[in-house]
Structures are given as C-alpha cells and as structure tokens.
Amino acid sequence: VAALQDEKNSLISENEIMNDRLEQLDDSLDDPNTMVAKKYFHAQLQLEQLQEENFRLEAAKDDYRVHCEDLEKQLIELQHRNNELTSLAEESR
Numbered sequence: 001v002a003a004l005q006d007e008k009n010s011l012i013s014e015n016e017i018m019n020d021r022l023e024q025l026d027d028s029l030d031d032p033n034t035m036v037a038k039k040y041f042h043a044q045l046q047l048e049q050l051q052e053e054n055f056r057l058e059a060a061k062d063d064y065r066v067h068c069e070d071l072e073k074q075l076i077e078l079q080h081r082n083n084e085l086t087s088l089a090e091e092s093r
Contacts, residue, residue: 028034 025036028036031037
C-alpha cells in the first residue's frame with residue numbers, strides 16, 4: 001500500500017508539472033512576441049493561403065472540365081459532319 005501511495009504521489013506531482021508546462025505553452029501562444037507564437041501564426045497564415053489557393057484551383061479545374069466536355073461534343077459533331085460531307089462528296093463524284 002505504501003508503494004502504491006508513493007507511486008500515486010509521484011504521478012500527481014508529475015501531472016502537476018505537466019499541467020504547468022501546458023499552461024506555459026498556452027501562455028506563450030497567446031503572447032505574439034514569442035518565437036513559438038510567431039511560427040504558429042505564420043503556419044496558420046500559410047494554411048489559410050493554401051486553402052484559398054486550393055479552392056481557386058478546384059474551381060479552375062471544374063471550369064476546364066466543363067470546357068473540355070464542350071470541346072469533346074463539338075469534336076464529335078464535327079466528325080459526324082465531316083463524315084456526311086465526305087459521303088456527299090463521294091456521291092457527287
């Protein structure tokens with residue numbers, strides 16, 4: 001029982017130390033002058049910029065897909081028209 005009490009006290013002490021460290025880290029993120037906070041905010045800014053760029057590229061991709069589908073339809077129509085004109089030219093000969 002005494003060993004378990006000692007282990008419990010040790011774990012409680014370690015838990016308090018970890019909580020103190022966590023609070024320090026939270027405080028350092030709130031202080032915009034710390035290096036960690038600067039890196040964090042810079043990473044957040046980069047993430048937002050990349051998300052905006054991704055959204056823009058996805059929209060452009062969708063636009064190109066629609067344009068490509070239209071071009072494919074035109075190609076099929078022109079191929080059919082070419083076949084018709086070729087057969088009419090052969091008949092004329």
